[in-house]
Amino acid sequence: MKFVIQRNRLVDSVQDVMKAISSRAAIPILTGIKIEAKKHGITLTGSDSDISIESYIPSEQDGEINVDQIIEGSIVIDARYFPDIIRKLPENTVEISVSDQLLVTIRSGKAEFNINGLDADEYPLLPEVQTEDSFTMPIDLLKYMISQTVFAVSTMETRPILTGVNMTLKDNRLNFTATDSHRLASRHVPIDANGLEFSNVVVPGKSLNELNKILDDTEELVEISVTANQILFKSKHLNFMSRLLEGNYPETSRLIPTQSKTTLYANTKELIQAIDRASLLAKDERNNVVRLSTINEQLIEIMSHSPEIGHVEEEIPIKAIEGEELNISFSSKYMLDGLRAIHSDEVSIEFTGSMRPFIIRPINGEEVLQLILPVRTY
């Protein structure tokens, strides 16, 4: 194997595939980056067996030469050293070649590295995911849906299925739902999916977080394919594969109250700032409780109390309150997460009494909801 490549293209691709590589990989060869050279281009692969990322650099693109002097072949290089080496090389081009003894020579300018490679034949084969049952959507919309839901997945392994985001597609509507059983985030978007439908597709939250980091915020399309146990996100030069979680995702729609007793309309930013302040005295994760009380039709009070530290209270003028008076306590963290994920200048919050879950929705019409269970304080 041999090729000469534009260094900045290689740096970018290495950075992408590194997101899948764990230094504590179960299979030693997965601590490496697989590099495969074909006449048409170079493919880099990183995997931790849950997530696999392939980045492709075409030899020629828009009339520019990215890769030259290609002799086909493949090798696996230790990911602890390769990224820094490539990043710090002196010239704009790099020559990478591999001897019969799997010794990798990396040359740029006067600098020459010789490092021991691993046999690419021992690198696990990635699952075949691409199917004809796929649909496309804009990358920025996918990223938006992820950011509005993924934070609500469970971080506890007691119910593994809740560590993932449930994707469903029905009637050309794509839904993401995440819940840790104390709060729930749900987002719907219309998608042109040509009648494709699925449910109970549960993608690990960690995979979606990595995917969100790796995808640029563009309007270009990503193609999404789902099989029984894998999902593939395919953009221009990137394949991102994740295993799916096994098990049945709970039915969540019945958790969402359909009536409300008190509805509050507020400026999102003012509410976020007041709750953020009130949470300052309640830094302990378990005791992170803030209380909201209606005062009159245009005023609420946010309050928090910590016996050892002190007390904080703040009155906030709001746009309107409809319905019954209310005193309710909740986790300030969940409330802030929910409000921040709404992305609307104004929100409505629908309460059904101080012991029932409440729902935050935007006023801008987007189909997103954040449901939060209150905390019993007396």
Added chain:
Amino acid sequence: MKFVIQRNRLVDSVQDVMKAISSRAAIPILTGIKIEAKKHGITLTGSDSDISIESYIPSEQDGEINVDQIIEGSIVIDARYFPDIIRKLPENTVEISVSDQLLVTIRSGKAEFNINGLDADEYPLLPEVQTEDSFTMPIDLLKYMISQTVFAVSTMETRPILTGVNMTLKDNRLNFTATDSHRLASRHVPIDANGLEFSNVVVPGKSLNELNKILDDTEELVEISVTANQILFKSKHLNFMSRLLEGNYPETSRLIPTQSKTTLYANTKELIQAIDRASLLAKDERNNVVRLSTINEQLIEIMSHSPEIGHVEEEIPIKAIEGEELNISFSSKYMLDGLRAIHSDEVSIEFTGSMRPFIIRPINGEEVLQLILPVRTY
């Protein structure tokens, strides 16, 4: 105690004094910030008993009112909460008042915090440091001297005196020296000290690192006072006090070779980059060894070898080599630290054989030297 203060001034001062506060303070009251209100202004104090920082906010400055409605008094407020509270308050002014029961009320706009304070009388008295035997120097020059030496202090507590920087003042020349016994950094600057002299003043490296962070890079003057066991750095509104290390700093001048067998003149940046690359295969702190060999009068080779990982070599054209041929091995970390602290486009490196310490100096005439002991590799 009561006052109303410009919030941004308070935020800046809190940030400064926080640099002295440790959450694991030996005396519980030192986890707090002391606030003292006088008619002429507010003084904030933070201390971990090694370092103490006082920040002063004058009531009036350049015709602008910083602090208003002052009722004199003092209080200690828990530093775990106070900085975030001040930073996140809604308005540009803050009212702070203290009840007879030491309850602190912090008001800004509609937000009100009530937190338990501590009795300022229990806060330890800071040592009286200011003496008439003081000298002044520009802040930017002090920061520069610190940055060129402090990295070379020892991090091992086996010889505590080496964890500090030795300051001496003689014949209107100020010297900073730091060594961990494997390398040594030394910097001299001329100072107008009116004949003041001292030696064996050893300031903990940690104190100088914090001082360097807290001082803005300006040409304004800092006043430096030294007593038997304390040093005070006094700038416009800031007093920074540090204890001195006890013990005798070793005599280091005899360690510095006065003759050389090989002298090399090189571009600093090119040398740094090549050694940085060579160090990539030697990430292990103990094995972080790079070898330099002269090839001819204008070429050296930088090389590193790690049996498990691989081999790297690079030829670097340099300006000149005078004297004998040379093969020498050294810690790439020490070499990079030394070269980076030189701040000169070109450096000279004087060697006295492969087993003797060598010296890096700038070509720009500044009186700084970096001495490094080589590593025996065969």
